[in-house]
Amino acid sequence: MNDRPRVRLVDVAAYLGVAPSTVSRALAGAGAIPQATRDRVKQAADELGYRANPAAAGLKRGVTFNLGLITSLGGSWYSGALAAGADRAAAEAGYDFVVATADEIDGRSGLLRRGERLGQRVDGVVIVDVNDANGLLDRLVEKVAVPVVTVGCRHAEWPSLEIDNHRVGFEAGKHLSTLGHRSVVVLGLETPNEMSIDNTSERIAGFVKGASYSAVMRSTLSRNSPAERRSEIVAATAAATAVFCTSDELAIEVVAVLTRNGRRVPDEIAVIGVDDHPLAEAVGLTTVGQNPAAIGRDAATILMAQIDHQTEPVRVVVPISLAARATTLGHVG
Amino acid sequence: MNDRPRVRLVDVAAYLGVAPSTVSRALAGAGAIPQATRDRVKQAADELGYRANPAAAGLKRGVTFNLGLITSLGGSWYSGALAAGADRAAAEAGYDFVVATADEIDGRSGLLRRGERLGQRVDGVVIVDVNDANGLLDRLVEKVAVPVVTVGCRHAEWPSLEIDNHRVGFEAGKHLSTLGHRSVVVLGLETPNEMSIDNTSERIAGFVKGASYSAVMRSTLSRNSPAERRSEIVAATAAATAVFCTSDELAIEVVAVLTRNGRRVPDEIAVIGVDDHPLAEAVGLTTVGQNPAAIGRDAATILMAQIDHQTEPVRVVVPISLAARATTLGHVG
């Protein structure tokens, strides 16, 4: 139902009575083609409805003008925002992003298979949050066999972007400490699977440093249903005046649980999270935030430079910033 | 640093002393190739580290084995989950997804340009939530010039998947009505831009029907900062015993605002949302939910069938289900 015969470059060449090479150069803006011809060609092209065939161009030029993104897209808002940022930067440079969402159900081998396939169809890939333990990241990089930039994880040969997890914790700890909290608890979720990275311990270490004078307790929550988690949260926070959650998702849940349990936030107990979740501002959650869209953009940019051999491998530490809001400061606005 | 000369199909053919055609057929599993040869070829292929060049294959076969997804990926968790579901289904069938995130900053023409580019590089696209008013969807479909399936919007020629927005509202209304609420208010956000679709009015109409005996008020909230929205929320809900929010994001915000304002949820005021946001269960939000991952999966499946000319255009209405939780029922668990 959509099978009109595609018009090719040679068709528009024939239509104009010029050589295909001229059309190609005119359209690409390369070679010595006077503006007049260029315009004539362009006009003929969209008169005829010419649409370039990227497969042919890619075959000849040895590039695909596609970038890959390996992440668990469905997992959290974070990867979606990152993908959006990466896609925007890529689109501006004429690249498109093909995504490979690797979920835990696929397992290690599923991830590797997926990476291998992906590597064949793109000029480079950005890999998000793949655990470098177990040699998984190494093997993945090997499988994709194209330039890589990692975010949230590190590979010896390729650039990476990460936040300073220690500093994230530190900022949170300092904030609570400054507010006078002396009995705080750190709440994290257990790592979902061996494929994902675990930021928790670094964040906690940083937090302990930042909260210097405070008595810090630590508790790891199960990934069971929220109903089951509820009592864990209540128990863990019973004696505390403040809670540091290692993600905003968890923090929002904790605020809800505490509130429903009759504890007033922040008057009786303050809560601080990490990420600056899209809902964090709406619910007044204090958080130390990062900017996934910017990270995605930078990752794409670095990757494209890497493809053009324009950069040495770099380690970029992306900025974070504390957003102090109601769950630690009390009612504002 | 990764520029080892790629080994081609002819290389493995030469290595084995057979014709390229034999290797091609053996690898593709097509033609009359005995198992023995097939195995020999496969082994040689990965001995040499052969990786097929999809551009060449695509050029010859006239397909790309890529699917496109047009959505605003960064906008909400919904599109991420949808993308993940679509990608999973596509991957199983040997397709990959290339995404084009169209944000409001790009505007209409940006979206159309993006669609045109995308259409050249894929065999079909799924278009999510593009407003069919203003002829935008029509023009987009025309630009992509490949098979399409729409989700959350409709085009005359192509299949679509949507939820029954009227029914969404109806279920919510019925739920509140059953619980005895008689003075309820509907809260929605203003439509972000002319490019996005607006589910709100249908949902509200359904809600009014479902809440039959109740006095229903309606209020549209601005998209300004949460701080500004706060007073709007407080004012709009002052006289109500229940609130229907047309999205979970908003519902979560409303619960937070009401709670911080000293109104007990659900004892003084009940809240119900739409979508079954990943955080909805965690914060105990009652909601009428949909399953974006399943929608994505189905959209991809239908699209692939469409590409193979295997189906007539269909209109699929995807199921929804009410999840009654704490914000309407009170403390549970």
Next chain:
DNA sequence: GATGCTCACGCAAACGTTTGCGTAACCCGG
């Protein structure tokens, strides 16, 4: 007005697959 230079464009060979057709080698019954 011949010489040299630049400009604008044409020719044709790639790029790495897939696939229709052709043809040896093989198996079978007669």
Next chain:
DNA sequence: CCGGGTTACGCAAACGTTTGCGTGAGCATC
């Protein structure tokens, strides 16, 4: 041992671009 049918594979022509090289026309210079 011959003829017909099958099986296993080779040949070569595409697919739609890009690009190195070549060449004629036009221009300025001496």
